[in-house]
Structure formats: C-alpha cells, structure tokens
Amino acid sequence: MADRETVEEKLTLLREMIAQARAMPMSASCVINRGEVLSAIDDVIEHLPDEIEEAQAVIDASHAKIAEGEAEAARMIRDAREKALELAQHSEIVRVAEETAHRIRSEAEAEAEALRRETDGFIDSRMASFESVLHKTTSQVKTARLRLAERSDLDADQTQHTMQMPRIQSAG
Template structure:
C-alpha cells in the first residue's frame, strides 16, 4: 500500500489546487478548475473506505492481542491453581502457593490491563486522526459550497436540490 496516497495527502493536494488557483483582482476569491477540484474531492471520498477498513484491521488485530493476553492470563491462573493444589500438603506450602497464585494473577491482570490501555490509546489516536480528516473535508466542502452559492447567486432551494441524493 506504499503507492497509495492517504486522505490527508489527497486533501493537501486539494488545498494546493485552491492555493495555487488564479486570484480574482481586488478580491479574496479565486478561479479553480471545477473538474480538478471535483476529481480531487472524489479521490478523497473514494479513499476514505480504504483507510477506515485499514483502521478496522488495526482494531481487529488489537482486539486479538487483548484476547491473547486474557487467554494467557487464564492459562497462567489455571497453572497457578494446579501448582497450588500439588503443594497443598501442609499449611505453610499452601500459604506460599496462594501468595504465588495471587501474584501471578495480579501480574497477568496488570499486563492485560496495560495491553488494553495501550491498544485503546492507539485506536483512539487513529480515530482522532480520521475524525480530523473528516472534519477538515466537511469544513472545506461546506466553505466551497457557500462560496459557490455566493458567486452564482444560488438560492436555498437550488442548493437543497443539488444536495439531494441522486441529483
């Protein structure tokens, strides 16, 4: 997937199109090639499902790692219980075995909790990144539509028709 550009790179390209657009004299407005801008927007929209599915794969792998950690903690707990039963011959041995079992269980639970937190932080950072990209895209589209409406004197009914699915 190294050949593919990310949504952020595509948005940066779209920004460059607008940034390098021919300026209108004595105005903050510019003239952009509609086809190029629409193609750039379509590229971003087309790429989002891939990035979202990539994020889902990351989430799935993280959940698998959590499950592995929990399975390992269960295995360690079962192993500790078995060892405690074997050592149950006298009260001092039982006491030592119970302490070891509790430590193994606490260690396994702490490790599982640390893995879960690390995974959640990673997933949250990826989702925040996607949220930022989506927010930027939405904001840019909203701004572009507003400028287009102002430039073309579109009334709200025309804009509603254009925004309707299948229009």
C-alpha cells in the first residue's frame, strides 16, 4: 500500500489540477484537460471501494476487539462475582460452624458438669452408706465383745485388752 496512492491523495491531486488550470480571461471558468480530470476521477472511483473495504475491515477488527474486550470484562466481572459469592458463603459457613462449635462446646460442658454433680452425689451416697454400715458393724462388734466378756467373765482381761487396742471412733 506504500506504492499506491490513497483516495485522499488522489483527490488532492485532482484539486491541484483544477486549481492550476489555465484561467479564462474575464471569467471564473478555466480550461482543464478533460481526459486527465476524468482519468483522475475514474482512478478515485476505482480505488474507493478498496479503501472503503480496508476501512471497513479496520472498523470490523476494532469492533471485534471491542466485543472481545467486553466479553473479557463480562467474564472477569462474572468470575469476581462468583468469587465474592464463594467468599461470602465461606464466611457464612465459617460463622455457622463457629456458632455450632460454640453451642456444642457449651452443651458438652453443661452435660459434663451435670455428670460430675451426679457422680459426686452417687459417690457421696455410697460413702455415706458405707459409713453407716461401718458404724453399725463397729457397734455390733462392740456389743458382741461386751456380751462375750460378760459371759466369759473376761472383765479383768477386757480392761487390760482394751487398753492395749486402739479405740475406733465412730463418725457420727
């Protein structure tokens, strides 16, 4: 296209032909070589569709680039929205999970405390029962020894034996 003149250049040459044409005396008219002017006009007409076609190709290419850019922008916006939604959902999932974990932890701590109290109560009642049985057994042993001492006349020995044995005190 560097060797070929553009339509604009050809029109500029045609204008110069007319501008440099010999003027007719006492008139605004001029004398132009009809063949040269018609040839120049035909050349412009002949190459005008090529340049229009090239211009249209450039316009079409620019429209294609614009459409491609708009499609890319739309894709980027769509991806950004999806990512934002994903992050929002992830944040919501994390928030719900943290709330659920807190609730489960609180319930587990409350249940553990209740079990601890129940266990402590059970152990205390068993120990009280054992203490009562132990107290009754101690009482029965003392009573049995007293009866044995009375029956065997072991009072003298009993006094001596009682002094040697440690005394068991009742808890209650």
